Amino acid sequence: MYQLLTFLSLILLSISCSNPNEKKNNEGDKSSILEHKNELQQILDSSKVKGAILLYDNKEDTYYSNDFEWSKSGFLPASTFKIPNSIIALETGVVENDSTLMQWDGNPRGLKIWEQDLIFKKAFQYSCVPCYQEVARKIGTERMQSYLEKLDYPGMVFDSTSIDRFWLMGDSRISPFSEIDFLKRIHFSQLPVKESTDFTIKRMLLMEEYEHYKLSGKTGWSNENDHNNGWFVGFLELSNNTIFFATNIEPSEEFDMKDFPKARKAVTIEALKNLNYL
Template structure:
């Protein structure tokens, strides 16, 4: 009964997403390098002085066996691979489809913007999510990229050049420290610029959920104001009864991700969805999540 009750709640929340199937958050990954540097605000950035223990909580991740395989198969049958994992916080349990895929580490793509935004704010590379970041005039395929940006607009529209440029002001050792601190996937930044884009850094869906839980409860001991700003950027929709937070990620090679959490009056639910199919669209993982929710709700 608790599983059914959770699923119905999850369905109601996801169905409330505005523009679920026509999200403007397109992520055509552009590999052009940016030579211009963003000026660091007066006072420079503060380097991390206190050593933090890595957050390791995988032993607490209890995920039940696949129990809705037959019901969910139609939503994924037209794609090479697909998986969804949902974890509710009160019991640390959840449900999954194709659980074996949830343990495979893969590129985080633009979902890494959650952690990279924390890094940029913690290190004071930018001091506010609405600070203007000048566009250098380079023409990109995504029209929304061809303008001055802020962290708010760059997060919403997955503007890759902004994050590449800003993160170039953070040395590798500092970035590695944040990956260690959050126990983020394989912690590998050897791919250089854009290491989170189909490169060296990889993380599984289960690890994504563990990271999101650590972020939500600030188990990493970041500045709480920074956490609140990042949550603000992740906020997709809200009512009096719930708030939905999330970030998509996709690549031209067919990987599509949707990760986040839902706050309700009863619980917090962490979720991660993965689909692999070329030419499937930039938001297919999000669309499948919505379709699953609608089907279960209408039953």
């Protein structure tokens, strides 16, 4: 009896000493810890944007965010969808590899940087919307749906009339939690894809490489009905850990929109520095 009481006392003590800011994750892995960070909200406030920065520390199995409700909410994936779109293009043979040439037809494309012949990797890095619209049309509705189910990439809504724009407008939605789940499966080679596809998408995602870390990621920006929403998703590879991130932000009324392209990455990098990952 004494041993039983001692055991129960230890359990109660461990519960009473737990961090009050921590709670079990009800998105993705049920065992992960969620920890609210006011510092991340301060980063967004000082940048005059609203939204959520969601970070996942793989070693600690802990999610950090300023707003977990925002992180559970769904948004248009915008150009972050170029990640699964690229994987499906490679798996179906629509694109052979990241050096496949995508020719410009000479028509205006909205941005000068898109108005040239681009290899697939550059089309990804320059976020060439017309290039990827062509890729999606070649993949087609049935194969796109089949592969999205195979990859467990949720929330996409489309048919033959919207196959080349459903990630930019319409009812498609993905949450920051789901973005991180997908990125984790890419990083740990857990997707049901060819080894060559796994290697290629990781090479395409790589943005910066230094002695002590590698930064991989993709930005996105949707503007449906003049509602601006921006993404920066990816992962930071350290010597002994990997930090995944999914930042989703929207401008405040006083925000200068010319800064929006840089703000998505800037607030994420600041968050990684704030938590001493960089």
